[in-house]
Amino acid sequence: MxxxxxxxxxxxxxxxxxxxxxxxxxxxxxxxxxxxxxxxxxxxxxxxxxxxxxxxxxxxxxxxxxxxxxxxxxxxxxxxxxKVEIYPIEVLIRNYAAGSISKRLGIEEGAKLKRTVLEFCYKNDELGDPFINEYHIEAMELATKDEVETIKNYSFKINDILSKYFISKNIILVDFKLEFGKSKDGIVLADEISPDTCRFWDSVTMEKLDKDRFRRDLGNVEGAYVEVLNRLEKQ
Ligand code: C5P
Structure with missing residues (x-):
């Protein structure tokens, strides 16, 4: 090819x-x-x-x-x-409060949420990816009701799989962003899953191992990404 x-x-x-x-x-x-x-x-x-x-x-x-x-x-x-056609929707899954949810709702960063929170954003750079809900998605025809249901089910399943996997590597999966696309075989997870799109905290030291090191000028950004990869590669 x-x-x-x-x-x-x-x-x-x-x-x-x-x-x-x-x-x-x-x-x-x-x-x-x-x-x-x-x-x-x-x-x-x-x-x-x-x-x-x-x-x-x-x-x-x-x-x-x-x-x-x-x-x-x-x-x-x-x-x-x-090849997929990406839905212009970002799905945010949060297990702990951090970043924008702490700012918007005044929840202390690091607080474990009593249940997993799923949020949607409209993928639009000019508008700054605003938060939307399922009514907006249907009203703007960004996806059908059935497609949204499938996307939500996959998102929670992905959270279960990844949270368990990461904790076995001494990493807390704080939150992450997913994008989905329509392929000829149906809805599939697309984009990437990486320290750019997730918040990872060391479960012992609570050290940040993700893009927040870049966002907040914490230093050793590359070292954190290398640390995540090394832990995933270890059996
Ligand atoms: O900024 P906020 O707290 O809403 O981000 C939640 C999670 O989604 C973080 O892990 C962040 O890295 C990810 N995210 C992303 N791309 C965006 C918005 C958020 O990867 N456009």
Whole structure:
């Protein structure tokens, strides 16, 4: 299969067409942005690390019965994925309060939520990815009611699988963002799962092992991503 022209360049990834119209190639970049693109920087080797971390997590989810766009890791920075049409919706899953929920609702960062919270955002850079609910999704025809139901079920299942897996690596899965797409075989998990899109805290020291180190200028950003990968690679 041949890599063809670039279809799309995002903040952290490029997507390329391939000679087989059912597949795309994703290239992971080292570029990092935060606060809707206001803060920009580079995290050394981030693309390589996120490609490896996402590969491990997609393989785990596939094994546990969650369909994903992942086909295989091609090399350091590239992954072969199924062609999907991404829903313009971000799903945020929160087990502990941190980041925007702490700010919006005044819940202390680090508090365990009495139940898992699922939130939706409208994927729109110009509007700053505003929070929406299921009524907005239907009203704006971003997805059907049935599609939203499937997306919610997968999201909670993914949270169960990943939370258990990460705690076995001494990592608390605080919160994360998911994106889904429509493939010719139905709804699948798409995008990536990495320290760019999740909050990971060391379960012993509570040290942050994710992009908050970049957002909040905590230093040792690359070291945290390497630490996550090392723990996932250990049996
Ligand atoms: O900023 P906030 O607290 O709402 O983020 C919740 C989780 O979703 C965090 O893990 C963050 O990294 C992730 N997220 C993301 N992309 C966005 C918004 C949030 O990966 N556009």
């Amino acid at each position: 041949e890599k063809l022209s670039m279809l799309y360049e995002g903040k952290a990834k490029k997507v390329f067409r391939t000679s087989d119209e059912d597949f795309y190639i994703i290239e992971y970049k080292d570029d990092a942005t935060a606060f809707n693109g206001i803060k920009k920087g580079t995290i050394q080797n981030k693309g390589i690390l996120n490609n490896e971390i996402s590969t491990i997590l997609f393989e785990l989810l596939e094994k546990e019965g969650v369909p994903t766009h992942f086909v295989k890791r091609l090399n350091d920075r590239e992954m072969l994925v199924k």
